[in-house]
Amino acid sequence: MIERLVPAGPCILLDIRLSVVHVSPAAQRLLAWATPVLTVQQRSLHTPGDQPALNRALARAVRGSRTAASLPRADGPALTLRAERLSASGMEWVLVTLRDPALETPDTDLLQDLFDLTPTEALVAAGLAQGQTGAELALAMGVQINTVQSHIKRVLVKSGTRRQSQLVSLILRSAAMPTHPWLAGAARAQGSGLAQTGNDGTAGAGHSGVHPRLANGGPA
Numbered sequence: 606m607i608e609r610l611v612p613a614g615p616c617i618l619l620d621i622r623l624s625v626v627h628v629s630p631a632a633q634r635l636l637a638w639a640t641p642v643l644t645v646q647q648r649s650l651h652t653p654g655d656q657p658a659l660n661r662a663l664a665r666a667v668r669g670s671r672t673a674a675s676l677p678r679a680d681g682p683a684l685t686l687r688a689e690r691l692s693a694s695g696m697e698w699v700l701v702t703l704r705d706p707a708l709e710t711p712d713t714d715l716l717q718d719l720f721d722l723t724p725t726e727a728l729v730a731a732g733l734a735q736g737q738t739g740a741e742l743a744l745a746m747g748v749q750i751n752t753v754q755s756h757i758k759r760v761l762v763k764s765g766t767r768r769q770s771q772l773v774s775l776i777l778r779s780a781a782m783p784t785h786p787w788l789a790g791a792a793r794a795q796g797s798g799l800a801q802t803g804n805d806g807t808a809g810a811g812h813s814g815v816h817p818r819l820a821n822g823g824p825a
Contacts, residue, residue: 615703623663624648635705642678652676662688666699682706715781720764729756733769734776
């Protein structure tokens with residue numbers, strides 16, 4: 606019953622007291638591959654990154670505002686979430702939707718198809734879309750900065766854009782971006798990013814919809 610309230614994407618459902626009642630499979634997959642940035646402890650959401658920001662977002666959602674928070678981590682871009690109040694089945698809930706920029710990387714093969722790029726040009730375009738500078742790309746590719754700049758000029762011409770900001774905007778709105786980025790995380794799973802610990806007796810994994818391996822405090 607509770608599962609029907611949660612969209613197919615990476616979402617966490619909380620009751621109006623902010624107790625976790627369901628973690629969607631997509632949310633489990635999204636968080637399973639990265640350094641733990643969000644955990645469930647005693648049925649509450651916790652983050653080692655910025656707990657005050659998380660608390661503020663959830664509190665505003667309870668009051669009826671649609672809000673967002675950014676949860677920093679040391680090994681990559683911050684995990685972002687949106688929190689909003691939801692009325693369903695005669696009850697009030699808070700729906701938390703997760704989005705991980707680290708998983709939302711453009712497909713270089715699709716970039717080649719979209720803009721007739723060479724493999725190297727596609728790599729450069731993808732790097733720009735992920736926020737890398739020309740100098741960073743040059744270092745990663747083991748080439749001179751002027752070589753990267755030449756690639757960028759050709760990519761701009763082929764994509765019909767005049768500035769790097771236009772190119773990045775075009776790529777991020779294109780078919781080269783993953784439709785379901787949380788599925789990519791499953792392929793890179795290294796451990797549990799969302800761990801359930803210290804559950805009380807009123808909300809076992811079967812009742813809350815939390816995956817059994819998470820209810821046991823770690824990977825199966």
